[in-house]
Amino acid sequence: MCGQMLRRAWLSLLSCTLACAPPVSTAPLGGTAWVPPEPSTDKRAATEEKPRGAKTDVRKRESAPPPPLTSTTSVAVAPPLASGNPTATSAATQFAFVPLQNGDKVTIRTRYLISARLNGNIEADAHERIEIQIIDATPEEVRELTLEYAESEGKITVRDQTTNDTSDAGKRYSVRFAAGTPRVSALSGKMDANDEKSVLFDLGLVTGYLPLIRGQLPWLPKPKATLRLSSAELDRVFGKLQTVTLNPASLSYQGSDGSAPEQALFLCALPIQFEQMGLRFDVALDGKCWAQFRDSRPKRIELAGQIRVAASPTTDIDGKLEATLSYTYWR
Numbered sequence: 001m002c003g004q005m006l007r008r009a010w011l012s013l014l015s016c017t018l019a020c021a022p023p024v025s026t027a028p029l030g031g032t033a034w035v036p037p038e039p040s041t042d043k044r045a046a047t048e049e050k051p052r053g054a055k056t057d058v059r060k061r062e063s064a065p066p067p068p069l070t071s072t073t074s075v076a077v078a079p080p081l082a083s084g085n086p087t088a089t090s091a092a093t094q095f096a097f098v099p100l101q102n103g104d105k106v107t108i109r110t111r112y113l114i115s116a117r118l119n120g121n122i123e124a125d126a127h128e129r130i131e132i133q134i135i136d137a138t139p140e141e142v143r144e145l146t147l148e149y150a151e152s153e154g155k156i157t158v159r160d161q162t163t164n165d166t167s168d169a170g171k172r173y174s175v176r177f178a179a180g181t182p183r184v185s186a187l188s189g190k191m192d193a194n195d196e197k198s199v200l201f202d203l204g205l206v207t208g209y210l211p212l213i214r215g216q217l218p219w220l221p222k223p224k225a226t227l228r229l230s231s232a233e234l235d236r237v238f239g240k241l242q243t244v245t246l247n248p249a250s251l252s253y254q255g256s257d258g259s260a261p262e263q264a265l266f267l268c269a270l271p272i273q274f275e276q277m278g279l280r281f282d283v284a285l286d287g288k289c290w291a292q293f294r295d296s297r298p299k300r301i302e303l304a305g306q307i308r309v310a311a312s313p314t315t316d317i318d319g320k321l322e323a324t325l326s327y328t329y330w331r
Helices: 002-018 191-202 205-207 210-216 231-238
Strands: 107-117 122-136 142-158 163-166 173-180 183-185 226-229 244-246 249-257 260-276 278-290 298-309 319-330
Touching: 107 183, 173 191, 183 278, 191 205, 205 231, 205 319, 210 231, 226 231, 231 244, 278 319
Parallel strands: none
Antiparallel strands: 107 122, 107 319, 122 142, 142 163, 142 173, 173 183, 226 249, 244 260, 249 260, 260 278, 278 298, 298 319
């Protein structure tokens, strides 16, 4: 539930920004889009400007659905997993599909960092270990799973006042899928709408993305192939969030990772917006993502981006958001 802690950090940042920023513009809020990749060895979105401390600030010129993935051969049969050990993988040349099975387990480790300086320092550090177990699955879909926040710790510091939060540690949930629609229920403690959204967000790259890619696998990517995901597709993966907008994202295939040839490396870009009380923050996240060829499952995501005040581009909050997620698969 790092999302709960991050929401509190955003609200703290919002309060400080409102105290310093000029009146908010009444101009309509426009979306962002992506600059198509140029035919070069670097397929990151084109850079227009680099604010202080920023990696890249990608801005969109057009939005298009992701191109169909091309495949040339049938799905390869995956070797069995080692009992009680992380998934053993072998090198592959294409992305295949291996369904999650009854008893499979997934461990997700997350860490989110927010830092900003405006009318006082604001820092947030939230990390979790999430344990997921598949209860009922068919070759076509997952029907039921349990999710537990085995570890959950967050810390927010605002103007030298620090708050620690471990209230989400130990919370357990059951998620059932009826015709692809998830239903979340609490197995311990109480649950509100924010809890449900957080659970579905954390399941995005375990079950949420499967309907999006299942029909397009196996996939043999071309060198430097770029995939684009619309906001609607991202909402299907992660669920519709209340105050956070996921703008169209891009994934640029870089080939197999030299140190782990069984994994594919992507350069990824994801701009997000956080809006509250008429004020909007823009964060152009970019970084790297790794996925397994053998089953198309994510392994690690590393993203970072500068925080900017969209309604007041002259207000320098010197802010940064970093996100790191890792996935381990067990049977």
